[in-house]
Amino acid sequence: RWSYRQGVLKVDDLQPILDELTLADVIWRPFEDHRAWRLFDEICLYKGCLKWDETVVPYLPDRCLRQFGYRQYVPSPPLDCIMATNIDVDWISYHQSVIAVIGPSTLATTPSDVEDGYLEWYYCVSHPRLVPPHRDDPREVPVPVYDAGPSDPDWTRVSTLIHRYLRQVNVEEEDPQFADLFEALHIS
Known part of the structure; x- marks a missing residue:
């Protein structure tokens, strides 16, 4: 058990x-x-x-x-x-x-x-996200996307500034030093 x-x-x-x-x-x-x-x-x-x-x-x-x-x-x-x-x-x-x-x-x-x-x-x-016990090919489960964009003009400005900064320093999302900024960008 x-x-x-x-x-x-x-x-x-x-x-x-x-x-x-x-x-x-x-x-x-x-x-x-x-x-x-x-x-x-x-x-x-x-x-x-x-x-x-x-x-x-x-x-x-x-x-x-x-x-x-x-x-x-x-x-x-x-x-x-x-x-x-x-x-x-x-x-x-x-x-x-x-x-x-x-x-x-x-x-x-x-x-x-x-x-x-x-x-x-x-x-x-x-339970659409559970895997059935049979081992057939996994089925596609449609996942709704609820991204309505920024709800506040201030968040739009924050997002723009973060984008601009990341382009200037030429970093990738995998760079651990900038993980917090990328997370903030995704939230905004």
């Missing part, structure tokens, strides 16, 4: 480790060992908004059904809790929500059991 120690590895170090995990390495049902003394309550499958004081958050068990022993299917879009009008009524009638969550599924026969089409959805929609 693989476990992560806080602060030891960075994201770039974790990527190859996570890519090499097999189905046997993943703990699909982390709470299963507790069933002997803490029985599963179907209220855990309530899908809706949870509220405490002024805080309202979505609770989406249909996104992790395997942890509850069910076959995972493509979940519905996330809830918009800002639009939730009567959370108390939804909570009182939680049985309807539970039926909606487990209705499309069945009990899992293996811990990694998923419905047809789920893994394609997972890699394309939920």
Whole structure:
């Protein structure tokens, strides 16, 4: 079993480790060992908004059904809790929500059991930057570019001055002495 120690590895170090995990390495049902003394309550499958004081958050068990022993299917879009009008009524009638969550599924026969089409959805929609376990040629994932240019005339001036200085001293981006200036240039 693989476990992560806080602060030891960075994201770039974790990527190859996570890519090499097999189905046997993943703990699909982390709470299963507790069933002997803490029985599963179907209220855990309530899908809706949870509220405490002024805080309202979505609770989406249909996104992790395997942890509850069910076959995972493509979940519905996330809830918009800002639009939730009567959370108390939804909570009182939680049985309807539970039926909606487990209705499309069945009990899992293996811990990694998923419905047809789920893994394609997972890699394309939920986690498009993960590398699928099959070793085909990597697929191109479109990455949106959000460069709207400088938002302030002062930043435009800073960028121009840095460009001018770097051209005058004839340095390359790989030059460690000027790394901070190139970083500032990219930020501006």
